[in-house]
Amino acid sequence: MTALLEAKGLKKTYRMGKVLVPALREITFDVADGEFVAVFGPSGSGKSTLLHLLGGLDRPDEGEISVDGISFSTLNDNDLAEVRLRKIGFVFQFFNLLPRLDALRNVELPLTLADLPEKESIKKAEDMLKLVGLEDRMSHRPSEMSGGEQQRVAIARALINDPKIVLADEPTGNLDTATGGEIVQLMKRLNKEKGQTFVVVTHDPAIAETADQILYLKDGMIQKTKKGRRRL
Amino acid sequence: MRLRRIFSMAWENMKQRRLRAFLTTLGVVIGITAIIALASLGEGFRVSITQRMEQGFELDVLTVIPGSFLVGGIEKFNDTEVAKVREVSNISVATQVTRAPRSVILYNGDKNATALVVAGVNFTEFAGEVFPKRFRFEEGEMPEQIENDTLIIGYKVNHPNETEPAFVHPNDTVTMNTIVLNDTSQIFGSYNFTVTGTLEKTGTAGLTSFDYWVFISLETARNIYGNATDLIYVKVPDPELSESVAEGIEDLFPPYRITVVVPLAFIQQVNSILNMVEIFLTSIASIALLVAGIGIMNIMTVSVMERTREIGILKAVGAKSRTILTMFLAEAVLIGIVGSVIGVPTGYGIAHVLSYVITRFAAFQPGWFGDPEAERAAIAPIFSWSWVIIAVIFGIAICILFGLYPARKAAKLDPVEALRYE
Numbered sequence: 315m316t317a318l319l320e321a322k323g324l325k326k327t328y329r330m331g332k333v334l335v336p337a338l339r340e341i342t343f344d345v346a347d348g349e350f351v352a353v354f355g356p357s358g359s360g361k362s363t364l365l366h367l368l369g370g371l372d373r374p375d376e377g378e379i380s381v382d383g384i385s386f387s388t389l390n391d392n393d394l395a396e397v398r399l400r401k402i403g404f405v406f407q408f409f410n411l412l413p414r415l416d417a418l419r420n421v422e423l424p425l426t427l428a429d430l431p432e433k434e435s436i437k438k439a440e441d442m443l444k445l446v447g448l449e450d451r452m453s454h455r456p457s458e459m460s461g462g463e464q465q466r467v468a469i470a471r472a473l474i475n476d477p478k479i480v481l482a483d484e485p486t487g488n489l490d491t492a493t494g495g496e497i498v499q500l501m502k503r504l505n506k507e508k509g510q511t512f513v514v515v516t517h518d519p520a521i522a523e524t525a526d527q528i529l530y531l532k533d534g535m536i537q538k539t540k541k542g543r544r545r546l
Numbered sequence: 547m548r549l550r551r552i553f554s555m556a557w558e559n560m561k562q563r564r565l566r567a568f569l570t571t572l573g574v575v576i577g578i579t580a581i582i583a584l585a586s587l588g589e590g591f592r593v594s595i596t597q598r599m600e601q602g603f604e605l606d607v608l609t610v611i612p613g614s615f616l617v618g619g620i621e622k623f624n625d626t627e628v629a630k631v632r633e634v635s636n637i638s639v640a641t642q643v644t645r646a647p648r649s650v651i652l653y654n655g656d657k658n659a660t661a662l663v664v665a666g667v668n669f670t671e672f673a674g675e676v677f678p679k680r681f682r683f684e685e686g687e688m689p690e691q692i693e694n695d696t697l698i699i700g701y702k703v704n705h706p707n708e709t710e711p712a713f714v715h716p717n718d719t720v721t722m723n724t725i726v727l728n729d730t731s732q733i734f735g736s737y738n739f740t741v742t743g744t745l746e747k748t749g750t751a752g753l754t755s756f757d758y759w760v761f762i763s764l765e766t767a768r769n770i771y772g773n774a775t776d777l778i779y780v781k782v783p784d785p786e787l788s789e790s791v792a793e794g795i796e797d798l799f800p801p802y803r804i805t806v807v808v809p810l811a812f813i814q815q816v817n818s819i820l821n822m823v824e825i826f827l828t829s830i831a832s833i834a835l836l837v838a839g840i841g842i843m844n845i846m847t848v849s850v851m852e853r854t855r856e857i858g859i860l861k862a863v864g865a866k867s868r869t870i871l872t873m874f875l876a877e878a879v880l881i882g883i884v885g886s887v888i889g890v891p892t893g894y895g896i897a898h899v900l901s902y903v904i905t906r907f908a909a910f911q912p913g914w915f916g917d918p919e920a921e922r923a924a925i926a927p928i929f930s931w932s933w934v935i936i937a938v939i940f941g942i943a944i945c946i947l948f949g950l951y952p953a954r955k956a957a958k959l960d961p962v963e964a965l966r967y968e
Contacts, residue, residue, distance in 0.1 A: 371862060371961045392866050399864025410859045410965065414562050424863050427547050471863070 317344035318511055319368065319479055324377035326363055326534075337363040338534040341377070345479070345527070348509040350502070352522045355531030361515040362483055364531065368513060369402050369481045370394040382478045399427055403472025405482035409464040411456040411471075417443060417463075418452040421470045428475060442470040446500060462493035469500060473510065482514040486521070495520060547869045549876075556876035563849075567881070570838075570845045574885025574941055575892065577835025581937045582893025584831045586927035587900060588824035594925050596817055603809035605785040606638075607676055608792055610778040614802040622774035627799070631778050634794040638781045641671035644767040645776040646724050652703070652713070652760070653721040659713040661703045662758035664724065666767020669696075673761075676781045680756055686716030686743035694766050697722075697739035701747045702757040714741045722760075726770060735770060785810045835941060838885070839948035842878060846952035850874065857956050858964025871957035878949025882942035889941070890934055897927035 324341040327334050337360045345351050355361050366372040367379060370386055379386045381401050386394065404410075411420045418439050425435035443452055446466040456464050465485060472480050482501070486494030498521050504510045514521055522528050528540040560567040610631060613620035623631075623642070632640045646664035667673070669692050673681040681688065684704075689696055697720065704713045714720055718741045726735045739762065748756045782791050792806040850857070857870055904925065 366962050369862070371965075392868070395861065395864050395866040398862065402864075404862045406862075406965070410855070410862070412856055412859060414559070423860075426551055427860075427863065427865050427869065429548055432551070475864075 318347040318349075318382060319345040319513070320378075320380045321364075321368065322378045324364070324367060324374045324379065326360075326367060326372070326374050328363075336534055338367070338374070341534075341536055343527075343529060343536065343539065345511060345513060347478075347511060348505070349511055349526045350505045350524070351511075351513045351527045351529065352525035353513065353515045353529045353531060354517075354522055355529075359531040360534040361531055365481050365483050365513070365515050368479075369404055370398050399424060400475060401478045403475070403477040403480040405465070405468050405472050405480060405485045407484040407487040409456065409461070409468045409488075411464055411467055413456050416453045416455050417448060417459070417467045417470075420456070420467055421474055424471060424475045439470070439474060442474050443467070445473075445504075446470045460493070461489050462496060465489065465493075465497050466500065469497070469504075473504065479511045479513060482512060482516075484515055484517065486516065486518050494518060547865070547872075549872070552869070552872050552876050553880065556873060556880055560877060560880060566845060566849075570842055571881050571885045571888070573838030573841040574835065574881055574945065575889040577831070577838045577944075578886050578889025578937050578941050579893040579896060580831035580834045581828055581940070582890050582933060583897040583900065583927075584827040585824065585933045585937070586894060586897045586929060587925060588820075588827050589928040589930060589933070590897075590901065590925045592817065592820040592824060593928055595820060596813060599809075599813050599816065603813065604677065604679070604781075605810050605813070606782050606788070607809070608780040608782065608788055608795070609807040610780060610795055611805045611807065612776070612803070614805050617802040621803075622776055623778065625773060625775070628775050628778060630798050631780065631795055634780070634791060634798070636782060636787050636791050636794070638783050639671055639675045640778055640780045641668055641676055642764070642775040643667055643672070643777040643779065644764060644771055644774065646767075646771060647727050648725045650722050650724040650760075652699075653723070654714050654718055657713055659703050659706055661700070661760040664722070664760050664762065664767070666762050666764045666771070668764045669698075669761070672779070673698075676779050677756075680745075680748045682746045683743045684746045685712075686741070689742045692763050693740070694763060694769075695737075695739045696742050696763055696766075698743045698745060698761040699741060700745050700757045700759040700761075703760055704744045712744065714744065716741055716743060724770070737766075737770065832940065835944050839944040842881060842945055843948040843951060846874065846878065846949055847955070849877075850952045850956040853956070854959060854964045854967040857959050858961050858967065861959070861961035862965060867957040870959075871953045874953035874956050875946060875949050878945040878953070879942060881949075882938075882945030885945075886938040886941045890937065893937075894927060894929060901925050901927050 321344075322342050324338050325336075326338040327336045329335070341360075341364060353361050353364065363372070367374050368381075370379075370381075370389075373386070381397065384397060384401070386397070389397065398404075412423065415423070418436065421442055422435045422439040425438060426432075430438070440449075440452065443449060446469055448463060448466050448470070451459060451463055451467075454463075456467070459467070469480075469485075472482075480501075485501070486497050489497060498518065501512055501514070501521075502524060505512055514525075516522065526541070530537040530539070610623075612622050628640075628642050634640070644666040649660055649662045650664050652659050652661060669688065673688060681698075684701070686698075688698075699714060706713070720739050720741060722737050722739060724735055724737070725732050745756065780791065780795065782788050788808045788810045792808050795806055796804065860870060860873075861867075
């Protein structure tokens, strides 16, 4: 079985003034379709950088990434944006919703970018908000919602285009334990019920416990990989 | 992303920042208003002047004057020269005028009046064919049989003072005292004429106002003043032919022997000068629009900075650079459209107010402007679609031009950097 996501020999170095800071050195791993992958590691270990590379927001200095058989290195910025739109969903620590749009419009945004007719896209967005349990918050703006609710909206937005893979960057990092737990449960449920593939950067052991695969990152390298129980 | 959605999002965005959008748009409104107001007033000014000049001139009548202001030494035309002018091709009619050398005083009983010009004319040619519009009679009419003592009197000669009764009426006999020049000396002559008609006003503009003239028959004038001809009026079938006919006439004479006055050329000159004035005024107004453009650039640059994170989110979700660019340009275009939609009618409104104020001001001014002429001097602003289109296109173009820099800046943002932006 070929992997859904393949990362081979990823290297990335940042320049801070005159100092070169290696963020990633030699990262190689695979994610299979339907897997729930947790990326663990201390601050500054390069977790976020890795996620940005996997999501096509940034390009590696060396190495190769492919998602669903599409190799990123062959794509220009426009095509990469198209891949982000169609194949990848992002969930961020700080939710990153557009503050002036209500929940429904935020979720609908990727469909709008994908030129779906408005009637259809609104219907889909409503269904998606129901799926994450926010049917009574559709016309609320981010400022009128709790952190947990905002993160649910963000997850709904990440899922709206039926992405191959959802990349989450510390999705519970800005939430209290109970709410964070609910978000984890939601992602697990989506993983189980829809077979949605997740790659989650986290500090949260609750996520790691049940992950199919755990990558321990330190100093820009994978220290060890733990394969969990495949539940398919 | 569909353009319609982009525009509706841009509109929503502007609505969220009402004051900012209002102030930015205000700059465009002022620019468009200034352009439209000045252009429509300028156009009105040009048209009113040209119209007045066209009323004052017969555009199809050339005036052939002996001598040239460049050389001097005026020698009148002899009959052979007049005959040659009559032969020039493409003319409808040429008619000669013999004039008294000075102004004359006319006596009617104990009243007298001064005529600045006494012109001996062939009435059929002069009044019937060359200047038919000028010969409208207040009293009397053009006599069927022109006699030696026939006299037609201009309005200002007959009405030196508007409040007093007319100097003469038809069938009155007037005595004309006039200086007659012969080769060696000046002698006075006194002649009697019968008034057959009094003319209406012919207007004050142009070279050929006949209000201060009296007309007698050409034969009588030649008997009194001699056979030389002072002026030749040449009528052409079409004003467009006037240049070529003028050249044809000039070719008959040695250089600087004559001057041909071509009203069309004169009007065209004035017209082109007024055109330049109009363009100049509008260019000044355009500076206002340019300033508005810089305002847009300023506000949008700030806006891009404020929305950096939002741009990062859009990019992360899958928006292409082109989409981001279009989103910001859409806001600039909306500012341009709204500014134009408000600015065009405002501009015309202000032009009408200005025109009203100028007219009132002129009417109450003592002195040279302060007569009923002021009413006629009123400049009505002229609506022209071409100016509307120019102003709107220019307005939107300025908005796009100055919006382009910040919009490109937004489109080029690095998504990772933008997401990190606080």
